Amino acid sequence: MSHRPSRCPRRSVRCHRDAARAPEASVIAATSRERVAALSGDDWWRFLDRSFDATAFEHGTGQLLTRLAYAGSMPASISSEQMRTLLDLSRRWIKHHHADI
Numbered sequence: 001m002s003h004r005p006s007r008c009p010r011r012s013v014r015c016h017r018d019a020a021r022a023p024e025a026s027v028i029a030a031t032s033r034e035r036v037a038a039l040s041g042d043d044w045w046r047f048l049d050r051s052f053d054a055t056a057f058e059h060g061t062g063q064l065l066t067r068l069a070y071a072g073s074m075p076a077s078i079s080s081e082q083m084r085t086l087l088d089l090s091r092r093w094i095k096h097h098h099a100d101i
Contacts, residue, residue, distance in 0.1 A: 021065075023048055023093045030097075051097045061085045 027036050027048075039047050045058035056062050064086050067075055 021069075022090045023097075026094050026097070027051075048093065048097075052093050053098075056089050057093075061089050 048057040049055050064078060
């Protein structure tokens with residue numbers, strides 16, 4: 001990741017996208033790429049939630065990741081508060097997900 005999540009300029013979609021993708025990079029580092037490569041959409045969100053004992057990806061803030069992944073610029077519909085919550089979720093997942101995923 002090239003930027004620290006807490007220091008992302010508000011409109012820097014690249015910075016926020018990199019920070020938000022951190023759980024994916026952590027999963028790939030912790031497991032085999034083959035194990036997670038086929039996961040997408042709801043299956044991916046469920047995988048993240050199961051490894052975190054939560055529903056924040058499938059039914060919560062984590063859904064913003066989809067909007068960021070395909071945005072050419074920071075979507076105006078994503079508030080600063082939502083972005084902070086998403087970055088916090090990503091950091092918490094990295095620190096607290098189950099190692100046996």
